[in-house]
Amino acid sequence: MKHTHKPAGEGLRTRVFQIIFESDTPLAKGFDIALIGAILVSVLVVMLESIESLRADYGTLFYWIEWGFTLAFTLELAIRLYCLEKPWLYLRSFYGIVDVVAILPTWLTLILPGGQALVVVRLLRALRIFRVLRLMQFVGESRLLIDALHRSLHQIFLFFFGIFILVTIFASAMYLIEPTEAGFTSIPMAIYWAIVSLTTVGYGDIVPVTPLGQAITVMLMLTGYSIIAVPTGVFSAQVIRAIREERYSDEACPGCGYDRHDTEARYCLRCGTWLDEKTIDPRLAKSGEGGKE
The missing domain is CATH 1.20.120.350 (Voltage-gated potassium channels. Chain C)
Structure with missing residues (x-):
């Protein structure tokens, strides 16, 4: 080093x-x-x-x-x-x-x-x-994760922004439905409860007591289970994309158009064509030298 x-x-x-x-x-x-x-x-x-x-x-x-x-x-x-x-x-x-x-x-x-x-x-x-x-x-491998995170920032931001809107709607509804004795003393406190419920943590310090509030809580928890995999899927897709770009070249074969070659590949996997169009195929160069001799 x-x-x-x-x-x-x-x-x-x-x-x-x-x-x-x-x-x-x-x-x-x-x-x-x-x-x-x-x-x-x-x-x-x-x-x-x-x-x-x-x-x-x-x-x-x-x-x-x-x-x-x-x-x-x-x-x-x-x-x-x-x-x-x-x-x-x-x-x-x-x-x-x-x-x-x-x-x-x-x-x-x-x-x-x-x-x-x-x-x-x-x-x-x-x-x-x-x-x-x-x-x-191995520290160099972290570049893949950092690159994937950078690429998925917009999608993750939009996801969390949508979650914030959803949480605010549920929290406002619970603030109107539930009594203050249940802990819903303000909309910010209701937002705290909604985030805890959406993430299925459930501290139990604020609990709805009305049937309608409990029904909304069930809906919120089920929603949390259904969307919890969204940011994970977005990030995973970007990681796979980064790995592919790291491993595979984006240049197509001049012979057959196949574009799934390793970055260090010299010949096409399908047709055997020399991939680097800027240089001469060593096999042709050798055959030409042999003919001159």
Whole structure:
């Protein structure tokens, strides 16, 4: 994997750079794995601290462990900046921003108590495991999903706009039908109930009590079941289309017109015609050379 960052100079900075920013050596891989392990443990500590019983018994221990991780990550960031030729470029990169945001909450607790719960953002730093395990090649596959999502944005927007209109109609009807004691105190509250019912979640905090309202609720739930697959189908169709465009060429065979060839195909699958009209068929070139001889 190529890095856009460069070491600040020869000697110690270069050796540190190779350990921290690369993963080609056992020492570099060990550093990355240890860093990811520390990140996961630090987030686990924050999660355990949010449990009241554990916080009452081990609050002091959690506090010092968290500060230990914060100091370690602060030192690690300082070392990263020390070995870089242009440290400000790293601070402006995705990982640089995440590294800074990961240590800020604990330091901010000195000024704003309670901010340490935000250190769960450190989980983003675990994305470095892609570099350790050489999985960056799979990141390219996400282009298909992003492209499919981009293509289906208009259809999905129209779908949600239609759902909003439908929800507003049902909510307005329920606001007129149901008494305020049932929880339908306003149209916005009725819209909240309609969304919960349409998605078939059903929290139960707002429940219709009239027979007509219950009948409308049944209709709304059945409608939710019937349309829930619409955005999924639209997105799936775009994913299939993106995969086809990635795999198949849109150029037709000059011989038979067949247009379902792989992008790397040289000859037509049906008639065997040379597909690249801008170049000469190597078979014809070889036969011509043979005739000259």
